[in-house]
Amino acid sequence: MTQKVALITGSSRGIGKATALRLAQEGYDIVINYARSKSSALKVAEEIEALGRKVLVVKANVGDVSKIKAMFQQIEEEFGRLDIFVNNAASGVQRPIMELEENHWDWTLNINSKALLFCAQEAAKLMEKNGGGKIVSISSLGSIRYLENYTVVGVSKAALEALTRYLAVELAPKNIVVNAVSGGAVDTEALTHFPNREELLQEAKEKTPAGRMVEIEDMVNCVMFLLSENSSMIRGQTIIVDGGISLLV
Secondary structure (H helix, E strand, O other): OOOOEEEEOOOOOHHHHHHHHHHHHOOOEEEEEEOOOHHHHHHHHHHHHHOOOOEEEEEOOOOOHHHHHHHHHHHHHHHOOOOEEEEOOOOOOOOOHHHOOHHHHHHHHHHHHHHHHHHHHHHHHHHHHOOOEEEEEEEEHHHOOOOOOOHHHHHHHHHHHHHHHHHHHHHHHHOEEEEEEEEOOEOOHHHHHOOOHHHHHHHHHHHOOOOOOEOHHHHHHHHHHHHOHHHOOOOOOEEEEOOOHHHOO
16 A cells, blocks of 8 residues: 555557656556557556556546546555556547537547546545645647647647646645646657648658657656656646747747
8 A cells, every 4th residue: 555556548558658657667556548459558567567566457438437437446446545647648539620510529628628627536535545646637739829620639738738727726735736748749649640740740850949859758758757756846837848849930
């Protein structure tokens, strides 16, 4: 019951996977969450176990509150605690505004925004038992600037960032620190779903002031900083990791 535990949603690939492995290397037992890719999740679990850490693999669509509650029940039964929650799972429909339908809106907002609220509620209940914890969400530049075909995803990420601020205030008395990390274009599997993927990657490579596009490790480094004691007085903030590209007009 004294071994610290971290939950990373959507951790069968990409930024979620890399964060889970880094936390395992730091000595945390890990909860891997996935929605569809069981084989990928199990491979990540094997890597974590090879590091000598315990791992729990949970299938759950975090856009469904009943699935969220069931996932946290499993975590409590397996570990009896939670110290870190990385809200990484994301999905979304990418179409022009005039082609968006109600189910596109509901699906995207449920997974990208609603999930944070109800996962945070459950996480806070477990964290409070151990004297506190850390919550970090993954956002994107589409929350604050126009990206083609990104309307509903951008709105969902803007909601995530606003919710981060509210959670930071209301969970502070429980010694729970809440922040977010917003990334520029990162060449992950998720980017393959972008209709204009090649254009985005080319722009990031050519225009990023830092001289290169953002990589997964850049995002993970920022997440790990926000999960450390070095950032305990940073609350409710969204830190942008984009090599400076959002500073350009």
